Amino acid sequence: MKVEHHMQSSNTQPPALRHPEAIRAFGLAPLIDGHNDLAHAARGAANYSVDGLEKDSIFQTDIGKLRGGGVGAQFWSVYAPGEIPEADAVQFTFEQIDFIYRMIRRYPQTFELARTGGDVRRIWQKGGIASLLGAEGGHSIGSSLGVLRMMARLGLRYMTLTHNSNTSWADSATDSPVHGGLTDFGREVVREMNALGVLVDLSHVSPDTMRDAIRTSSAPVIFSHSSCRALCDHPRNVPDDVLRSLTDNGGVIMVAFVPMFLDEEYRSWFDGGRNGPRPPVTVEHVVKHIEHARDIAGIDHVGLGSDFDGFGDFPDGLQDTTGFAVLIDRLAERGWTSAELAKLMGDNLLRVLDATSTESVSSTQ
Structure with a gap:
């Protein structure tokens, strides 16, 4: 039987917590969010400025809101629209990596770049927010393994194989399939990601691409933000x-x-032109998806990937990063133990980071 060893964080508990199991959980593991689009939101709304992120910002994410939700580690998405030329997408992605680096430098008492599970634990235990990089869309490497390798040297820890459009080597979930999954080059990309310690992220890809990538990958995969x-x-x-x-x-x-x-009625309302009142979507919808994933995949294979600052509307009570505390409290009310909550919050993802850290990645710190 595997014995898990937890270390207490010096972070204060999120103020919204009420349930004892939720309070204990926040002392057992960092809450790791798999996907946040602040960098892209800041490009459009603030010309990539890193000022004004202490609290009460225009974004769904800032330091005060992250603290209010108890976030201990954040995967920051470095995203380029899929419809732009690949060379532009590469530049776009490097600019967003630069934004994260500048944000970390601007707020060194809060953020620190993390590459490994050990980094995340160390930063969280001293009260910081570990900051990891995830590229959203395989077009960001411009069909170049050399670009992938350079991004890995800068700390890239996952890459989503597609965004909303197919790449030349992988089918997207929201485009007409042309490859039947991955091409031969797509499988080569997956193998190179495995060698570099860059997680294969299967959000946004077609079911055939999901299955192909899982068969190809020698390392655990993730879905950084899917339901x-x-x-x-x-x-x-x-x-x-x-x-x-x-x-x-x-x-x-x-x-x-x-x-x-999360909800078919909301999806129909949104896709149909948003006529009439917005169908209610609440924390209960998120809970149902988490518990379904737990029941099908197992408690060791579920985590949280909000997509904050990537969409304008979120469930009632979860409108910004403070909502994580509300969600964890609600799960505790439903009978989740602190150990189960710790797995969901961060221990499962830490296991994957530990399993995929390579010398080539960690030696570039």
Whole structure:
């Protein structure tokens, strides 16, 4: 039987917590969010300025809101739109990596770059917010393994194989399939990511690409921000057979909070022109997806991937990063123990980071 050893963080508990099991959970593991689009939001709204992020910002994410939600580690998305030329996407992505580096330098008492599970634990234990990089869309490497290797040297820890459009080597969930999954080069990309310690992120990809990548990958995969197809038939969500395969692969689905992925009625309202009142979407919808993923994939294979600052509308009570505390409290009310909550919050993802850290990645710190 595996014995897990937890270390207490020096972070104060989020103010919204009420349930004793939730309070204990925040002392056992860092809450790791798998996907946040602050860098892209800041590009459009603030010309990449890193000022004004202490609190009460215009964004769904700032230091005060992260603290209010108890976030201990954040995967910052470095995202380029899929419809722009690949060379522009490479530049776009490097600019967003630069934004994260500048934000860390601007707020050194809060943020620190993390590359490994050990980094995350160390930063969290001293009260900081560990900051990891994840590229959203394979077009960001411009079909170049050399660019992928350079991004890995800068700390890239996952890459989503597609965004909303196909790449020349992988099918997207929201485009017409042309490859039937991965091409030969796509499988080469996956193998190179494995060698570099860059996690294969299967959010946004087609079910065939999901299955192909899981068969190809020698390392655990992740879904950085996806929900469950059985509960909401959105193409961005994950079918149950793929969820089951995470048990053998060792990967993690990080459940997204985007209402279109959570509720069929909301999706129909949104896609149909948003006529009439907005259908209610609440923390209970997120809870249902988390518990479905747990029931199908197992408690060791579920996490959280909000997509804050990547969409304008979120469930009631989860409108910004303070909502993480509300969600964890609600799960505790439903009978989740502190140890189970710790797995969901961060221990499952830390296991994957530990399993995929390589000398080539850690030696570049």
